[in-house]
Amino acid sequence: MMRSDDVLLLCDAISKAYESGKTQTRVLKQVNLVFKTGSINLIYGKSGSGKTTLLNILAGLDKASQGNVYYLGKRYGSMNDSEMAKLRGENFGFVFQAYHLIPRINIKENILCPSYINGIQYDKEYYQFLIKILGIEKLIRKMPYELSGGEQQRVAIARAMLLKPKIVFADEPTGNLDSKSTKVVTELFQKLNEKYKTTFIIVTHEENLIEGCEQVIRLRDGEIIIE
Numbered sequence: 753m754m755r756s757d758d759v760l761l762l763c764d765a766i767s768k769a770y771e772s773g774k775t776q777t778r779v780l781k782q783v784n785l786v787f788k789t790g791s792i793n794l795i796y797g798k799s800g801s802g803k804t805t806l807l808n809i810l811a812g813l814d815k816a817s818q819g820n821v822y823y824l825g826k827r828y829g830s831m832n833d834s835e836m837a838k839l840r841g842e843n844f845g846f847v848f849q850a851y852h853l854i855p856r857i858n859i860k861e862n863i864l865c866p867s868y869i870n871g872i873q874y875d876k877e878y879y880q881f882l883i884k885i886l887g888i889e890k891l892i893r894k895m896p897y898e899l900s901g902g903e904q905q906r907v908a909i910a911r912a913m914l915l916k917p918k919i920v921f922a923d924e925p926t927g928n929l930d931s932k933s934t935k936v937v938t939e940l941f942q943k944l945n946e947k948y949k950t951t952f953i954i955v956t957h958e959e960n961l962i963e964g965c966e967q968v969i970r971l972r973d974g975e976i977i978i979e
């Protein structure tokens with residue numbers, strides 16, 4: 753197996769199958785990937801190709817049927833649920849396809865959630881920077897249902913970034929955004945990548961979402977396509 757100081761996350765021969773009755777669907781087939789510290793990585797493929805499944809396994813939110821994932825050399829399978837939750841809480845940020853804002857608390861409380869849940873102080877100046885750059889300053893007293901899909905997505909992005917995670921896992925983060933907001937978000941990702949060496953693993957079906965990124969991974973029917 754490959755070992756190097758700048759390898760942050762690695763997956764080794766990941767397969768995933770879903771069983772339902774007698775039929776088995778193989779969603780991922782022997783996927784090997786390496787993600788370097790401070791890199792921007794796109795996972796690109798058609799709907800149903802296994803992108804979300806792969807992202808959830810890399811983020812430790814779902815388990816592979818076979819194969820291993822390692823964060824800084826530590827194998828996910830060697831950790832219990834609470835160790836895994838701690839690793840995620842301290843190091844990972846998530847932007848989900850369906851935002852997952854908490855409905856009964858306001859926008860500011862939603863953004864600050866990772867700080868409350870993990871008992872980690874947040875940087876107040878940086879919070880102000882995030883809401884300003886994402887254009888959601890005027891929304892922070894509102895409730896999630898009062899926001900459009902695109903606004904909720906920008907809130908979810910602020911929440912994912914709040915604790916300056918080592919890795920941001922983002923599932924189609926710009927899927928509901930117009931081209932202007934898409935540009936704001938991709939430029940923010942690039943800025944945070946430069947400033948904090950944040951590693952990004954971004955699922956997208958826009959092949960050219962970010963120019964000049966470290967790695968573009970193409971998935972087709974659960975397999976990596978090497979060109």
Ligand SMILES: Nc1ncnc2c1ncn2[C@@H]1O[C@H](COP(=O)(O)OP(=O)(O)O)[C@@H](O)[C@H]1O
Nearest residue numbers: 770777779797798799800801802803804805806
């Ligand atoms: N919980 C599940 N049970 C059974 N099949 C699933 C489940 N989740 C995803 N799949 C199937 O796995 C395939 C890949 O899904 P997904 O990872 O969501 O792809 P993508 O994000 O690229 O659209 C699809 O065929 C989907 O129907």
Ligand SMILES: [Mg+2]
Nearest residue numbers: 803804805849
């Ligand atoms: Mg998906």
